[in-house]
Amino acid sequence: MKKTKNFNFNDKDEAKLLHKLVQELSNPKSYNSVIHRSNHNTPMPSVETLNEIVEDLRAIIFPGYFGQSELTFETIKYYTGAMLDEVHRNLSEQILRGMCFECNSLENTNCDSCAKLANQLSLQFLLQLTELRKILSTDVEAAYIGDPAAKSRGETIFCYPSVYALTNHRIAHELYKLKIPLIPRIISELSHSETGIDIHPGAEIGEFFFMDHGTGIVIGETSIIGKRVRLYQGVTLGAKSFPLDQNGNPIKGIPRHPIVEDDVIIYAGATILGRITIGKGSVIGGNLWVTDDVPPQSKLIQRY
Amino acid sequence: MKKTKNFNFNDKDEAKLLHKLVQELSNPKSYNSVIHRSNHNTPMPSVETLNEIVEDLRAIIFPGYFGQSELTFETIKYYTGAMLDEVHRNLSEQILRGMCFECNSLENTNCDSCAKLANQLSLQFLLQLTELRKILSTDVEAAYIGDPAAKSRGETIFCYPSVYALTNHRIAHELYKLKIPLIPRIISELSHSETGIDIHPGAEIGEFFFMDHGTGIVIGETSIIGKRVRLYQGVTLGAKSFPLDQNGNPIKGIPRHPIVEDDVIIYAGATILGRITIGKGSVIGGNLWVTDDVPPQSKLIQRY
Amino acid sequence: MKKTKNFNFNDKDEAKLLHKLVQELSNPKSYNSVIHRSNHNTPMPSVETLNEIVEDLRAIIFPGYFGQSELTFETIKYYTGAMLDEVHRNLSEQILRGMCFECNSLENTNCDSCAKLANQLSLQFLLQLTELRKILSTDVEAAYIGDPAAKSRGETIFCYPSVYALTNHRIAHELYKLKIPLIPRIISELSHSETGIDIHPGAEIGEFFFMDHGTGIVIGETSIIGKRVRLYQGVTLGAKSFPLDQNGNPIKGIPRHPIVEDDVIIYAGATILGRITIGKGSVIGGNLWVTDDVPPQSKLIQRY
C-alpha cells in the first residue's frame, strides 16, 4: 500500500466531524439548488416500476418471447388482460408522479383532477398498443432483412438492441405526444443505458427502421426519419447549434435536428447536424461530418 | 402541468375500452407475425440463467477474483467441481432450449435425442475450459501491457471491459463452433450491454487481444483477427455490403468482414469495412474509413 | 436443428471427463497466472456494496431525487446522518479491501494499522462532500443550459447520463487523490457500464462540465479539463503513445492525455490524442483526429 498522510483522528474527533458534516449537508444553503421538494406528497417516479411497465408491454407486444413463454390461443387472452390491467394501474400512477414533478401550483386543489387525467392519459396510450405492435413488426422485418448474421426474425426480437431500443422508443414517443412530462425520458434512458442507443422520445421515426449494432447512436428530439431507414453504430442525428434567449438560456423546442428521408442508409460514426435534409435513397459513408442538405440518391464517402 | 385534451372516459367506458383492447391484442391477426410458439412445451432460453452460467464460468476461470474469494489449494477443487457440475446441468438445459427455439419439426419424436445431444454439446464445450483459461490469460497480459493506467494484472481481470467482454466472447465462440443456436448470441449481448463492445460470436480472435476502453467497438461475424492486436473504442470491423438472394433477403454466412493480421493497432473510431486485409504490423489512425486492403507495416492517419 | 457431430459419451465417460476436467482446472499450473490469492483473509472488494455506497452518496448529494423522496427541513437531517454513518462504515471496509488487494507484505503485522488508515481515509473523503455537492450543482446547471431538450434542472439530475457519470467521477477522483487503490476504478466502471462514458478517476475536471448524450466518451487518466467545457458523445481524450521501460512494459503515470482549457466545445466523435493543449474557447468539430496543440479560440471542422 502506497504511503498516504496519516490523519490521526481519534474516535471523538471522528464523531464530531461526522456530526458537523451532517449539519453542513442539512443546511438549506448547501442543498437548496439540488433538492427536490416533493409536491403534494407525491414521490418521484419509480425507475424500477417504469422498467416493469416496459417489460410488461414488451411481453404483451411480443407474446411468447418475453414473460410467459408457453401460450395457447386461449391463455394469451388471460395473460394479456392481466398484464394490461396492471400496466394501466401502474402507468397511471407513474404519469401522475411525472405531472407532480413538474407542477408549479403550490396548493393541492388540483390533485384529484390530475389523478383522473393521469388515468385517462394512461388509457389513451394503451389504445395505441395494436398500432405499436404493427409498426414494431416492421422493425423486426427490417432487422432480419438488414443483417446477414440474423438467423431468424425471432432472434432479432429476442436479442437485437435495435428492436429493444425501438420498443422503448415507440412507447416513449406515444407518451411524449400526450405531453406527459419526465416519464418518456426515463423510458428512453432505460434503453440508452442497456443498448448505448440514445433516441430522444420526441423523434419521429417511420416504419421498417433498423439500427445495426447500435452503440453510440444519437437521435435528437426534433429529428424526423422516414421509412426503411438504416443506421449503423455511432451515427449522430444532432443539433448544430441553438439560439439562446435574452437570459442566455437555450430556446427550447425549435426544430434543430435532421430530416432523414425514406430508404436512407447512414454508416458507422457519421455525424449529421442541424435541421438539414438527407434526401431519399441517399447513402452516407461512415465517420462523415454532414451539416448541409444532401440531395436524394447521393452517395457520400470519406476519402483518406 | 401543460394542458392536454381531456378525454373524459368514465369508469364504464374504461372497462369497455380495455376489454376491447384485450380482444384486439389477443386476435391472431394482430399477433401472428410477432408471437413465439413454444415448440414441444420448451420455454425460451433464460437470459438470467445464462448470465449465472457465464458468471460461474468467470469464477472458474479466474479463481479468487469472482465467486468465493478466499481459496486454498484444497478448497479450489471443491468449488471448481461444484460450479462445473452446476454449469453443466444448466447449460445442457439452455442449449436444449436454444435448439427447440430453432426446431422446425412439429412432431415431438426427437426431443429425447435433442436432450441427449444438448448434454453432450455442453460437455464438449466444458472440455475447452482449460484452453479458454490459457488464452484469456494472454488477454490479461495484453491489457496490462497495453494500458499504462493499469496498476496490476489483477486490476485488468477485475475491472477491465476488455477482459470481461473477451471472456464472454471466447465462451460464446466455442458454443458457436458447436453450431448451438441462439445461446452464443445471448451471451454476446450480455457483454455488449454491459461494456458497449459488440463482438459477434462467430469472430475468430487470436491471443493477446486488447480493446482499450471498448465502448462502441463492433466486430462482425466473419472477422478474423491475428495475435497481439489492439483496438481502441469505437472501432468497427464491419461488412461493406452484402449480396441478396432472389427474394431480396441477404445471403447468410458469406465472408464479409475484415481480416486483421498480427500486431495491428487500430485507433479510436476507425471503420474497417468488407473482406479486406489489414496487413501485419499496420497502424490505422482514429476515425478513418477503410474499405481496401492495407499492406503490412502501413501507417494510416487522418489529415485535417 | 442443424447437424452436429454426435459425441456419444455415456454416463460413465461423462463422470470421468468432468472429474478429469476438475483435476486439470484445479492444477496450480493451470490457474497460477490467473488466480487471486486473498491476502490476510480479506475478500475482494464488493462491487455490489460499492454500488450501494455510490447510490447512498447520490441520495445525500441530491436529496429528494434519490433515496427517500419526501423530505422536510427536519427529516433531511435524520436521513443524511443515517446514510452518512452507513457509507462511512461500508466505505472503510471497502477501502481496506482495496488496500489488501494491492498489499505485498506477506505477514499480517500491519492489518490493524491498515484498518485504521482505511477508516481515516473514508472520513477524509466524506469531508469533501459539501464541496462535491457544490461543484456537481454547477454540472447540473451546465447540463440544463447546454441542452435545449432539457425541460428543467431536475430532469438533468434525475435522467441525464452526464450528471450521473460526473457524480461517480467526482467521487472516484477524490478517492484517487487519496491514493486508494482499485476502489476508484470500480466506481468509474460502474458508470462506464451504465452510461458508456469512460472517465479515468485520475482526470481533473473543472466546474460546469457537460457531456451531451455521452455514449463512447473516453477521458484518460492524466487529462486536465477547464471550466465550462462541453463534450459530445464519442469524444476521446486519449494517449497517442507511451514510452516503455527496459522490460517492454509501459511506464506508468506519465502525463500523456490532453489539456482542455476553459470554454472549449468538442463535437461528437472527435479524437484528441497526446499531452497537447486545446486552447481556451476553441471549438473542435466532430469526427476529427487531433494530435497537435490547438491555439485558443480556434474552430476546427472536418471537410468532405
Add this chain to the structure above:
Amino acid sequence: MKKTKNFNFNDKDEAKLLHKLVQELSNPKSYNSVIHRSNHNTPMPSVETLNEIVEDLRAIIFPGYFGQSELTFETIKYYTGAMLDEVHRNLSEQILRGMCFECNSLENTNCDSCAKLANQLSLQFLLQLTELRKILSTDVEAAYIGDPAAKSRGETIFCYPSVYALTNHRIAHELYKLKIPLIPRIISELSHSETGIDIHPGAEIGEFFFMDHGTGIVIGETSIIGKRVRLYQGVTLGAKSFPLDQNGNPIKGIPRHPIVEDDVIIYAGATILGRITIGKGSVIGGNLWVTDDVPPQSKLIQRY
C-alpha cells in the same frame, strides 16, 4: 407410483376444460360470498409492509439489537429519526387501507378526510413509543428473572418469544385502543405465526409480564392481566360461551375472558375460561380446567 385412474384428456379437452373452469370461477355466483371488493380503489393492507413497520419499531425500541447494530450517542438520533419518519408514512397508509377495508360508504366523498385521520392516528400511536419502550423494558426484566436458563437480559431481547410477542402485542394494543380496524389483528397474527402465542390486540396486560416458551398460549380479547404475571406454554385465557343475538350471531364485544390479578403464575396447559377472576398471587397448576373465580393466594394442582 400407485395406480390411479387414467383420465385420458387430450390437449384440446384440456384447453376446453381449463377455459370452462375459468368461466365458472369468474362467475359472480361462484365468487360472490368470498370476494373482496376494493373500496375506493384502495388495495388490501400489505402484510409485508406491516411486518417491516413492526421490525422498524422493534429496532427503534431496542436500539442496537435489531436494525443497525453499531450505534453511538450521535448516530442513534439519525437512525431513530429516519426510521420514525418512514414508519409514520407507511403506517398512515396501512391505517387508511384498514379503514377502507371496513368502510361501508359507497361514495368517495370522505376519502380525503379518511387519509387525514389515518395520518393523525399514526402520529397519535407514535407518541406512545416512549411509554411502550418503558413497559417493554419491564417485560425484559421479567423474562430474565423468570427463566433460570436466561444468561443475560440481552439474550431475552434478542431470542425470547415472550419479548418478541409482547412487542407486537403492545404495538397492536395501542392501535386497537385507537379503534383502527384490521391492522392490529394482522400485527398479532404476525407474532402468532412466529411464536405460536396468540394474544388478541384487545387484551390489557400489565408490566413485568412473562410467557415462558410460549407456544400455544391464547389470551382472549377482553382479558385483563395484572402486574408481574407469568404464564407457561399452552395456557388459555378464553371465553366459556357467548350469548347470541336474535339472528344466531354472537354478540360482539361483551367481556367474556378472565381477569388475572397481580403476581399470578399459571403453569403449562391450564385452561382458564370465562369472565372469572384469578386472585392476586395465586398459582394455577398445569393442565387444569378452571371456570370459576379463584380467591387470592390460591394454589390449584391437578391430581392423578
Add this chain to the structure above:
Amino acid sequence: MKKTKNFNFNDKDEAKLLHKLVQELSNPKSYNSVIHRSNHNTPMPSVETLNEIVEDLRAIIFPGYFGQSELTFETIKYYTGAMLDEVHRNLSEQILRGMCFECNSLENTNCDSCAKLANQLSLQFLLQLTELRKILSTDVEAAYIGDPAAKSRGETIFCYPSVYALTNHRIAHELYKLKIPLIPRIISELSHSETGIDIHPGAEIGEFFFMDHGTGIVIGETSIIGKRVRLYQGVTLGAKSFPLDQNGNPIKGIPRHPIVEDDVIIYAGATILGRITIGKGSVIGGNLWVTDDVPPQSKLIQRY
C-alpha cells in the same frame, strides 16, 4: 467469554482436518442411509414452488383478498385465467417430482407416461376448485359465527389461522384422494409451520368447520369429522396405538383416528384417541383425555 479448551490447530492442521472430514462425509458408508438418489434426473419437489402454487390458489379462491386486490367483473377473468394456467403448469411438474420421489423402477421407460399422468392429475385437481371454494366459504361463515371477536367475514378470510389452514388442507386432501405422493404432505406442513395446526391430508372434514386460535391442533390421517364442528387450540384427534407387522413396522393405512359427528364442540387441549366416535352434538371439555366412544349430546367436563 467463558473459558474453553484451546485446541491450537494451525493452518495446515486445519486444512488437513477439513479435507479428511470431506472424505468421511463423502464416503458412501457414511451417507448411505440418509441420501436421496434422484430418480431419472428429477429433482426433489420444490417447497418454494409449492408455496407459490398454494398462494395462487388462495388468490383464485378468495379474489381480492390475496393477489391483485383491485378487481372488476372483467379483470377477474383475466387474473383467474392467467393464474390457473400457471398453477396447472407448475403443479404438473411438482406432481411429477412427487411421483419420481417414490418411484422404484430403475429404468426410465415410464417417465413420459408419468409426465402425462401428472398433467392429468393436476387438471383433475383443478376441476375441483369450484367445489373447494364453495366449502371454504362455509368455513369462513363458521369462523365468523364462531368467534365473537371477528368483526367481519373478510377479517376471517384475511387473518384467521383456521381459514388459512383449511384452505391448505382442502387442497391437500383433494391431491391425497388422487393418490399423489408427498406433495399433499408438503402442503400440509406449510400451514402446520405457519399456524401450528397439523392436519394430515388424509383427514375427511365436513363443511362449516372452525378451529379457534388453532395452535397445537392435531388431526390424524384417518379422522372423519362431520359438519359444523368446532375445535379449540391444542385439541388432538390422534391414534391410541397401532398394530405392528411381523417386522415390527407399524401397519400403514388402518383406520385409527376418531370419528367426530356433526355439531360437536371440543375445547382447548382435549385429547381424543383411537377409532372412537364422538356422538352428534356432544361437547368435550378442555384438557380431557378421551379414549372411548361418547354418545350423542354428551357433555364431558374436567373436574378439579
Add this chain to the structure above:
Amino acid sequence: MKKTKNFNFNDKDEAKLLHKLVQELSNPKSYNSVIHRSNHNTPMPSVETLNEIVEDLRAIIFPGYFGQSELTFETIKYYTGAMLDEVHRNLSEQILRGMCFECNSLENTNCDSCAKLANQLSLQFLLQLTELRKILSTDVEAAYIGDPAAKSRGETIFCYPSVYALTNHRIAHELYKLKIPLIPRIISELSHSETGIDIHPGAEIGEFFFMDHGTGIVIGETSIIGKRVRLYQGVTLGAKSFPLDQNGNPIKGIPRHPIVEDDVIIYAGATILGRITIGKGSVIGGNLWVTDDVPPQSKLIQRY
C-alpha cells in the same frame, strides 16, 4: 369507519411532535436499559446467516434431500467440500459475534485471540458432523417406525417437524457443549418458530428419538432423555420451581428438568416437571401433570 377522536394536528405541529419524539427516544435515559452497545465494533449475530449455516448443514447431512438434489458419487464430494468451507468461514464469524455479545472486557486487547478461538471452535464443531449424521439417521428411523402415516424414511427427512427440529437441536447442542454463547439459542429458536418445538440447546437426547406432530413440545435445559423415547405434541419437560439467590435472581445452571429413561412414551399434553425420573419403559398418558418420580414400566393414565 367507527368514530375516533379527531386530533387535528396541522403539518407544523406534526413536524414538531415527531422531532420531540426523536429527542425523547434518543435520550439515554429512555434507551439505557434496552440498548445493545456493540463491543469492539462487532455487530450482532446475524439470524439470517445462521439460518443459511443450518440449511447448509442440513444439505451436508442429508445429501440429495436439501441443496443440490442430483448428486453422483463424484459430485457429492465437491458439493460437500464447498459447503463445508463456507459453513466454516461463516460459523467462525458468527461464533466470534456471539463471544463479543457476551464479552465484558472493555479493552480490545483480546479480539485477535477471540477470532482465533472462534475459528477453532467452529472446526471442533465440524469434526462432530459424521457423528451427527449417524445419530440423526436413528432419529429418521424412529420417525418412520413411530408413525403409521409415514410412507417412507425419505418422507420423514423431507417433511417431518421431528427430524427438522432434531437436526437443529443436535447442531445447537454440540455448540452448547463447546460453551459458545447465544448462537446455540438462536439456532434453537429457528426451529422453535418453524415447528413449535422448543428444545433448549442444553438438553441431552439419546438416539432414536421421535416427536410426533411436535407443536407445543418443551424440553428444558437440563433434561436428560434416553434412547428410543417418543413424545407427542404438547408434552412439557419443565422445571417445577427454582431457587433464587440473595438478590432474588434465579440461580442459573442447577439441574431442574426431568430425566426420561430409555423406551419411554409420553402422550400429548402431558406436563412433567422437576428433576424427577421417568423410569425405563414407562408410558405417560396425555394431559397428565407429573411432578414425582415414576418407576420403570409404569403406565399412567388420566381418568375422567
